[in-house]
Structures are given as structure tokens and as C-alpha cells.
Amino acid sequence: MTPDRPAPAPSQPAAAATTVLIADDHAAIRAGIRMLLEPADGLDVVGEAADGDQALATARSLRPDVVLMDVRMPGTDGITATARIVAEALCPVIVLTTFDLDEYVFGALRAGASGFLLKTASADEIIDAVRSVSRGDAVLSPEITTRVVESFRSPGVPVVAPQPTPELADLTDRERDVLRCLGDGLSNAEIAARLFITEATVKTHVSRVLMKLGLASRVQAAILVRDLGGPV
Structure with a gap:
């Protein structure tokens, strides 16, 4: 059988x-x-x-x-x-x-x-x-x-970040963490590893950061962090 x-x-x-x-x-x-x-x-x-x-x-x-x-x-x-x-x-x-x-x-x-x-x-x-x-x-x-x-190290260069300067106070602590990571040029996977969260959660936070700051892309977010020149 x-x-x-x-x-x-x-x-x-x-x-x-x-x-x-x-x-x-x-x-x-x-x-x-x-x-x-x-x-x-x-x-x-x-x-x-x-x-x-x-x-x-x-x-x-x-x-x-x-x-x-x-x-x-x-x-x-x-x-x-x-x-x-x-x-x-x-x-x-x-x-x-x-x-x-x-x-x-x-x-x-x-x-x-x-x-x-x-x-x-x-x-x-x-x-x-x-x-x-x-x-x-x-x-x-x-x-x-x-x-x-x-x-952004030279005077008189056109600013890429939209004007007026967005209100960072609207961000939560976690969203500020994500914004700092964007300023470091990290990918979603790298942000997830640094902050010990999932990539899906990273995507949600990135979307909220861009919406709250009136930015069109994560590139603009990264440039905004560099342009601010201090802690966010």
C-alpha cells in the first residue's frame, strides 16, 4: 500500500x-x-x-x-x-x-x-x-x-526647502526621531533598524512628517534638516 x-x-x-x-x-x-x-x-x-x-x-x-x-x-x-x-x-x-x-x-x-x-x-x-x-x-x-x-555651505544659494519655515512643534517625539534620520539620508530600512521599529511604521511616520511640515518629498525633509543647522 x-x-x-x-x-x-x-x-x-x-x-x-x-x-x-x-x-x-x-x-x-x-x-x-x-x-x-x-x-x-x-x-x-x-x-x-x-x-x-x-x-x-x-x-x-x-x-x-x-x-x-x-x-x-x-x-x-x-x-x-x-x-x-x-x-x-x-x-x-x-x-x-x-x-x-x-x-x-x-x-x-x-x-x-x-x-x-x-x-x-x-x-x-x-x-x-x-x-x-x-x-x-x-x-x-x-x-x-x-x-x-x-x-548649503555657500551663501546666496537657492533654498530647496519650501517657505515659510514649517512648524516643527507639531511633530511628536518619534516623528522628530524620524526627521533626524531623514536628515542623515537613511533609507526606511535603516531608519527601522536605528529606531527599532518596523518599516511599515517608518513609512507611516515619514508620511506624517511630510504632511505636517508641508513637504513634498523625503529629499526636501533631509535638506530642511541640513538647512536648520541645529537639533530638530
Whole structure:
């Protein structure tokens, strides 16, 4: 008599893919970025846009997890489109551009972009950036990070943090802890490890910090901490 075989373990539902919208006015560049992303595990390019207006409309209809946004596009530019997408809380935006001019860097950060990469970034860097931003983290290319940090050591540099200065008194003690971690440039996982809380709790606290301080992104929160120059 054949012994009973153990029932197979129930299969785990597959994790939902991270959906991406590519906005660039050059079809060849959109095709190239798509070719970089589509072979990556867990990424799904769901749409393309050729200008800022189309990017906003497509983000509204498709609700992607991340938008990769060019800066220079006809009609509505990428920075304006980023500001509108972030203002409507549609999804986070990574600015991906050929140009590293200060007006674009600071304009994108003011608009609430969660990342700023140059098109010279490798395929792995772009893929990692999409995954990080979809998890709620922020990504800046190393040369951009250096420029942003140095800007706050020099007089007369445009301030990225929104005005007027937000009321820190509205934050709870734990939210202040999280804000300090954002100022240190920590990811959600690193914040969770430092504060001995779960990543889900970190995400909740980050959302509340940004809401209370009137900030559009964790990048702006990090810059605000550096700009204050003292304990928060």
C-alpha cells in the first residue's frame, strides 16, 4: 500500500510588479529605457509619454508606482509635470535627464521629485533607483548629492526647502526621531533598524512628517534638516 504523500504547500501569491511610466520626448530614448527596465525582475513598464501634459494625464489614468521624467520636453516641461504629479499624490517621480544644471537639480527637488539621476547612470543604477523609490526611499546620483550638500555651505544659494519655515512643534517625539534620520539620508530600512521599529511604521511616520511640515518629498525633509543647522 502506497503511503500517503503530504499535501503540497499552498503557493504564495506572486508579488505585484512595480509599474513604471517613462516620460521623454524622444521615442528612441523611451525605447532604450524600456529595454533596460523590462528584463528586470518585478518591473513593468505600463506606459510612455512624450511631454509633460501627457505624463500627467497618463499618470492619472494608469497610476504607476514610479514615473521616470525627462526635464526638457515640448509644452509642459518635466519639472512642472513633476510638481503636478506630486501635488496630486499620484506617485513618486525620478527625474532622469542629460542635464545637471543647478536650475534643473533644485527645480526638481522643489517640485518634490524623489530622485534625480543623469542618463549616464548604468542600467543597474536606474533599476535600483526605481525599486528604492517605489519602497518610499529617495535616490540622488552621487554628483547631485554632493552639489546639494555643498550648496548649503555657500551663501546666496537657492533654498530647496519650501517657505515659510514649517512648524516643527507639531511633530511628536518619534516623528522628530524620524526627521533626524531623514536628515542623515537613511533609507526606511535603516531608519527601522536605528529606531527599532518596523518599516511599515517608518513609512507611516515619514508620511506624517511630510504632511505636517508641508513637504513634498523625503529629499526636501533631509535638506530642511541640513538647512536648520541645529537639533530638530
